[in-house]
Structure formats: C-alpha cells, structure tokens
Amino acid sequence: MRRVVARLASRRPVVIHVDDAHLAEPTLVELLTHLTEAEDARLMILAAARGDVRDRRPELVEAARGGVVELGPLGDDAAAAIVRDLLGGAAAPPAVVERIVRAADGNPLFAEQLVSMMVDSGTLEHDGRRWRVRGDIDQVTIPPSIEVLVATRVDDLPATHREVLEAAAVVGAEFSREALRVVCDAGTAPRIDDVLPDLTARDLVVPPPGPGGGPHRFAHPMIRDVTYEGLLKRTRAVLHERLAEWGETAPHVPAEVADALGHHLEQAHRYRLELGPLDAHARELGRRAADRLGTAGRRALERGDMPAAANLLRRAAGALPEDDAPAARLMVQAGRAEMETGRIDEAAATLEGAAQRAGRAGAAGLASLARIEATRLSYTTGGGPDDDEAAALAEGAVSAFTSTGDDEGLASAWRLLLNVRLTGSRFGAAEQAATATLRHARAAGDPVLANRMQPVLALLSLRGPMPAYRAIERCRAIIAEVEGDRQAEAVARRALAHLRAMRGELDAARTECRRCREELEDLGWLMDAALVSLDSGPIALLADDPAGAELELRRDLEVLDAMGERNYIATTSALLAEALYRQERLDDAREALVFSRGTASEGDVATHTILAGVEGKLLAHAGDRDGALGHARRAVELARTTDDPTATGDALMDLAEVLRLCGDRPDALEALTAARERFREKGNLVALWRIAHIVERTRARR
DSSP, X not given: OHHHHHHHHXXXXXXEEESSGGGOOHHHHHHHHHHXXXXXOOEEEEEOOOTTHHHHOHHHHHTOTTOOOOOOOOOHHHHHHHHHHHTTTSBOOHHHHHHHHHHHTTOHHHHHHHHHHHHHHXXXXXXXXXXXXXXXXXXXXXXXXXXXXXXXXXXXXXXXXXXXXXXXXXXXSEEOHHHHHHHSOTTTGGGHHHHHHHHHHTTSEEOOSSTTOOOEEESSHHHHHHHHHTSOHHHHHHHHHHHHHHHHHOSSOOHHHHTTHXXXXXXXXXXXXHHSSOOHHHHHHHHHHHHHHHHHHHHHHHHTOHHHHHHHHHHHHHTSOTTOHHHHHHHHHHHHHHHHTTOHHHHHHHHHHHHHHHHHTTOHHHHHHHHHHHHHHHHHHSSSOOHHHHHHHHHHHHHHHHHHXXXXXXXXXXXXXXXXXXXXXXXXXXXXXXXXXXXXXXXTTOHHHHHHHHHHHHHXXXXXXXXXXXXXXXXXXXXXXXXXXXXXHHHHHHHHHHHHHHTTOHHHHHHHHHHHHHHHHHHXXXXXXXXXXXXXXXXXXXXXXXXXXXXXHHHHHHHHHHHTOOSHXXXXXHHHHHHHHHTTOHHXXXXXXXXXXXXXOTTOHHHHHHHHHHHHHHHHHTTOHHHHHHHHHHHHHHHHTSSOHHHHHHHHHHHHHHHHHTTOHHHHHHHHHHHHHHHHHHTOHHHHHHHHHHHHHHHHTO
C-alpha cells in the first residue's frame, strides 16, 4: 500500500480520508503512521476520529505531522444553516430552527436526526410551499443524547421498517438487498424494495451512489450500532445464523457477506453461549466458526500479517469447547504469531493456555508441543532455561516426538535446538537443526514454518565458514525459492546485504537493510524488524561510519527494551559499545558494555566475544595492561570455539588494537596477520582492506 500511494503521489497530490480512525485495526494504524513518515510525497491524510482517539490510538495522534484540529460544537449560525438545508431550503419557522439548534448543542448529527424525528412524528408538516408546526414546538420531548434520540427513532418505526433496519445492522455497515431478503422474515422480505426508499428519506440509510447499484449503507455508524444494540441476543443469534447459512450455500454472495462468514458464525455461537448451555446445534455453529476463522488466520500467517493472524486464530479457538484439541492447536499458532509481533507476555499466556486445553483434551503430544513453544519463547527472549536445560528439553522432545511420528512436534523441538546452537555460535550444528526443522515442517504440511527456515539458512551462510561469494549465491537461490513470502524474503535479503557489504557494496547493502526493516515493520514482524541492526550496525562499521551504526543499534535497542526482550538485546548493546568505542566515547561505551553484560546469558558466545574485545580496549586506554590483554585474549579464545571466521577475525583485530595501545607492535602485527587469514577465509574484502591500512599505519609508527 505504501508503494501504491507513493506511485500515485508521484503523479499528482493525493488525499486519503479515514473516517472513525479511533476504530482502526493495528495493521491500518501501522500503515497510516508509516505513510506519515514519507518526506517528499505530496500526500495529505485526513483522519477523522472521536476525542477518545488519544487513548485508543495515541500513535495516530503522535504521527499527525500536520497537527490535530480539535472540532468543537458548531456555532448557532452554522447549526441553523444546516437545519434550513435539511428542510430543503423551504421556509422553516424560526421557532423550529431555534428549538433544534438549542437542543442539538452544536452536534450536526443530533440536528439532522431531530429534524427527521419531527417530520416522522408529524410535528413538522410541509404544505407544498413551506413547513408548518403542528402543536406547541416547546412541548416537543427532546431525547437527552444522540444515542437515545436514534434509539427512539428506530423504536418508532413501523414494524416492517424496523425489521429491515435491524436486519441491515446484522449484515454490517454496508448491506445489499440480497442479504436483507435472507435475514428478514418471509413476510417482510418482499417489501424491502418499498421500505429502503422510506428509510433513506428518514435519513437512516444512504442508497448506493450512481445508477450502477451496489450496497446501501447506514447514514452514520452510530445508527447501525444503536439499532444492533436494541436487538435481543436470541434475535441476533438467529439473524447471524441465517446470514451465515446463506453465505455458505448460495452460489453468488455479496462481498460484504462472504468476507465475514466466520464473524457471523462466531456471533451466532457467542450469543447462544451467553443465553445458556449449548446444545448440539450451537456447538456445531462454533466448530464452523472456528473453521472459517482458523482458515482466515492461517492465510494471514502465510501472507505475513501477524496481528491479524493472532486475532483470528484466538477467536477461532474461542469458538470451540475448553476440552477441544483443535482449539489448543489454534492457540499454539496464535502464540507463535504473537511472538513474532513482540507481544511476549501475551504469547506466553496464550501458549500456557494452549498447554492446559490440550491437557484437558487428553492430547499429550499437543500439550508437549505448546510447552516446547513456550520454552522457545522464554529462551529466545531471556529469562528462560539456560543453554544446557533448553538443549536437554529439545533433545528429549526430539526423542519423544520421533517415537510417535509427530512431525509437527519434531519441527518445533528441532527449532528450539536450533536456537540453542545459534546461541553458542555453532553454525554447522545449527544448520543441521535448521535443515531438520525444514524437513519436518514440510512433512507436517506447514508451509509457513518451512518458509521461515529458508532465511535462517541464509543467515547461517553469513555467520558460518561458507565463503562470501558462495553464500551470496545461496542467499539468492533461497530468495528465489521463497518468492511471495515477504517476511522470508526480507530476512534472507538482510543476510545477503551483509555479504554484499563484505564484498565492497556498502551503499547498496545499507539501502537494502533499510528496505528490509520497512517491510518487516509493515508486516507486523516487529521482532524481526528489531534484529535488522545486528547486520545494519556491523555494515555501518565496515563502512567506517560508527555514528551511523550507533543510530541503527540504539533504535532497535529501544524497541527490544520496550518489548521486554532480554536475549538479542544483549548482542545489540554489545555492538553499540563497539560503535561508541570507535567514536572515542569511552564512558558511553562502558555504559553499553555494562548493560549488555548484565543481560547476556552465560552461553551467548557471540555477545561475550564482542564484550571481551571492547573491555580489553577500554582497559588498555585506562593503562591496565594485564587486564586489557587478558580480556582481549579471552575474546580470541571464545571466538575460536565457534566456526565463525568473522567473529575470530574481529577478536584478533581487537587483540591487535590492545597490543598496539600497550606498545607491543610486533605482536600486534602478528595478530593482524592471523585476522587477515580469517577474513580471507570468509572472503571479507572490506575487512582485508581495513587490515592492510592498519598494518601500514602500525609499521609507519616504528
């Protein structure tokens, strides 16, 4: 959508009007806030909302670069002009205009509905030339609020008119004649064509624009809401079910019904649940609702819309009994979607609920699956089991799921083991786990997880010993294979960008990382978006732009901190310490280092390697030779426990820096020579150029 709007705005100015913005779903809110960040687009967004938008959607208010226009009540003159216009320009008695203006108190909808109420009741009559008042205008009862006024008008409608309007309220904000004929009783359906023009004349509904037809709509959302709230729950259940039955069986169903079948089944089931114990028919409604909503949720997963997926899958589970195994599986899927949006606490609660429901259903394997997913959540976000415990749990689960032939469980268990091996920077073993996860995901018929594993293989090509030129080829093949899965493409392109940076394409790599972040944010993959700086930060350092690296890393540090994430944040902070050190801001580097050390798990080899290198350099500047050399050599030892030549090369360069600061140039040159071999092994040309420059400078200082 952002690209579509940008293309339109490149041709001519664009105005987007969003009504009732206080009701916007999270994905729409994200789109609107992203659109406001466009610097050069000739674009205006007008978002109309009630005053509670500040509480319900504060990010929209904060994003309003053009300011917020507070709309107060209309002045008396403007309100009077509206009343006269509503009366068709015919001469209106001044006393009537004054009475309506006074009662409406500046609310134009109130004024409109008051005029219609007076016409409906006969208080105002038109004699062909002008309006006349019947009775004493001051004795007309004025409802105390717009909601009461609308409810009064609906209650005063003829029975057939009220039934048509109530049926329309069940269909939705827009409604077709076909849908109304299905929802209305048999005696009312033939009269719909006569009733709709009268409801239009009463300012309750609006006909389709133009001669081409289309759905009618309510004149205002409040009219629909008030009408719907006036329905008995039993009536709502019956009407929602009628609509759903038609939508599931008719060959041609209007879009406003077809897209909401899951909702109508859900509501039919929900109101029966609220009215008392469910019978077999009501339980079947719930199962049909869960099937529709679950299918929609899985489609949202496949297209990468995580907020929508979590919402739909939770609702699908809610339509099923507490002891139902399929409900537990839906909750596992919802929990995974919540994990990806960074809603850590909600995901933990959802997965725990899934385990409990699976237990009540007697589905031991499904309960184990939910607990493995909960363990992966706590392990990857910090605060969960340590590395050995997580590995033992994963290996035990692999054994248990293998014995039962549960491919879904095996994919989950291998994925947890993958995370453990990544923490230890054992990339060869991690690739084995990723390949197993991919294999079992495919066998379980889970294309979403299978596609998610492809970019992991791309990241392993970046971090592991595979030469950059070969890793680039692999990444491009993976991107081609997952084409259409925008999340998988974005993560794989992030790895490709870092590899291209190693080969000297620094500007292109930085641009690509920005694109990856934008796409992941657009899709709601906020956790993945917050991990982009794990590559964009080092790329900026390769480009000798530590200030740029700081900007990248600080932004994601704040996002991860707000999520309550305590795993990747340690690595992000360690890289920030390096960026600050290279700017010679030693106190700030120390602060970032302390934070990282306080959050990094004991087995996080990559983070502790970076921290030891930065600590060594800071101690060297402080004159602590022994401490500096101890930490720098510890960084090299840690890096050599991995199969990451880049990490080893960086640690050796840190050692060389410490040795140079301590006045030991020969050993510094030796460390640089060793680092050069590691970078040559990876094919990191930019690092090799940097080493050549440092060697030349070090020799010149003899």
